[in-house]
Amino acid sequence: MFKRTMIAASLAVAALASAQSMAAVVGGGATLPQGLYTTPGVLGAGFDTYTGVGSGKGKSAFLFNRAADINKPAGVTVDFAGSDSILSDAEINTYNLDHNSAGNDVANKWGPLIQVPSAATSVTIPYNLKLANGTAVNDLNLTSAQLCGIFSGSISNWNQIDASYPNKAIKVFYRSGSSGTSEIFTRHLNSQCPTQFGVSSTFTTAQVGAEPATFQGVALSGDIVTSVYGTEDAIGYVGPEDVDATNNAKVARVNNLLPTVGNVQTALANAAPPATAAARAIPQNWAPVLANPATGYSIVAYTNLIFGQCYKDAADGTAVVAFLNRHYGATTNNDAAIIAQKLIPLSSAWKNAVRLQFANQSGALGVNNLSVCNTQGRPA
Numbered sequence: 001m002f003k004r005t006m007i008a009a010s011l012a013v014a015a016l017a018s019a020q021s022m023a024a025v026v027g028g029g030a031t032l033p034q035g036l037y038t039t040p041g042v043l044g045a046g047f048d049t050y051t052g053v054g055s056g057k058g059k060s061a062f063l064f065n066r067a068a069d070i071n072k073p074a075g076v077t078v079d080f081a082g083s084d085s086i087l088s089d090a091e092i093n094t095y096n097l098d099h100n101s102a103g104n105d106v107a108n109k110w111g112p113l114i115q116v117p118s119a120a121t122s123v124t125i126p127y128n129l130k131l132a133n134g135t136a137v138n139d140l141n142l143t144s145a146q147l148c149g150i151f152s153g154s155i156s157n158w159n160q161i162d163a164s165y166p167n168k169a170i171k172v173f174y175r176s177g178s179s180g181t182s183e184i185f186t187r188h189l190n191s192q193c194p195t196q197f198g199v200s201s202t203f204t205t206a207q208v209g210a211e212p213a214t215f216q217g218v219a220l221s222g223d224i225v226t227s228v229y230g231t232e233d234a235i236g237y238v239g240p241e242d243v244d245a246t247n248n249a250k251v252a253r254v255n256n257l258l259p260t261v262g263n264v265q266t267a268l269a270n271a272a273p274p275a276t277a278a279a280r281a282i283p284q285n286w287a288p289v290l291a292n293p294a295t296g297y298s299i300v301a302y303t304n305l306i307f308g309q310c311y312k313d314a315a316d317g318t319a320v321v322a323f324l325n326r327h328y329g330a331t332t333n334n335d336a337a338i339i340a341q342k343l344i345p346l347s348s349a350w351k352n353a354v355r356l357q358f359a360n361q362s363g364a365l366g367v368n369n370l371s372v373c374n375t376q377g378r379p380a
Helices: 002-021 055-063 089-099 144-152 180-192 221-229 261-268 314-327 335-340 348-358
Strands: 027-029 080-083 113-122 171-175 215-218 300-308
Touching: 027 055, 055 080, 055 089, 055 180, 055 300, 113 261, 113 348, 144 171, 144 180, 171 180, 171 221, 180 300, 215 221, 261 300, 314 348
Parallel strands: 027 080, 171 215
Antiparallel strands: 080 300, 113 300
């Protein structure tokens, strides 16, 4: 009995020591920007290693301070999340009710949350298709209507796309879990075919009706790429991080355009940061929705970061401010790393807006602003 008690006590001490050893800015979530956030120097001093688990789990880890959702030990505070999935009104309202209202007790009063774009991105359409004579198709061009048909199952054979294509079933791969990439993709499909698709970070929830037998869910973006390129007659959707978005032999054109940097920037050109103090105080306004841009590539969005404004651990707040100043810097910033990961840096207007509003600790929205945060904040 004594031995069992000692062993249990030792395990409890070890677990506590493990949690305490992770006294850093902890976060995870979307896999699309995982390569960026794990690039040395991007997050900077004071940050723990970013964990890619998908946007849905990243959001829940932050909103509910649930470390297990990003594969961290119990007792560790989740300080931020990466998400290609935009925080919904319901998620923000629930967070505010539970952690940012006058009625919260001190332990649960975490302060306002911050949602800001980190980099621009696209959703690409990888495919693997050969003609009847064995020649690989290298110029696939799909309309938004055809994407609706393929990913809803109403277009089931390749020859329904083009009579020269084989009379073979289209094998569709999709993300099985909660994914910001799925949300971006289904938002575009919903704008074109609302009777076939809603908007959700879970593909099967967005899709109206059951998916056909030729559809297969896989866990991560990398799994989709491996599955599509390893399976004849296949198609899928991924961010640009795992494909060559400039190569029509690897990804389809959509409405005649490839997801090149120029075409994505054109699509995002009219998205501007909130301009008034009242608008800036609303987290939803920092995450523009671009379901169907008028020009440029059709399936675009921002990958976002979600932080708290207030941190009880002053070192965490300092590390977050240092990151914001660097990532959104006017001249010295993470743009080279963003480009290296096949993402697109924010415009100067966006970088300046984020830095000036949230890295300025004397401003109303500034991280660890004393007059706002006082004794509240995410747990130390």
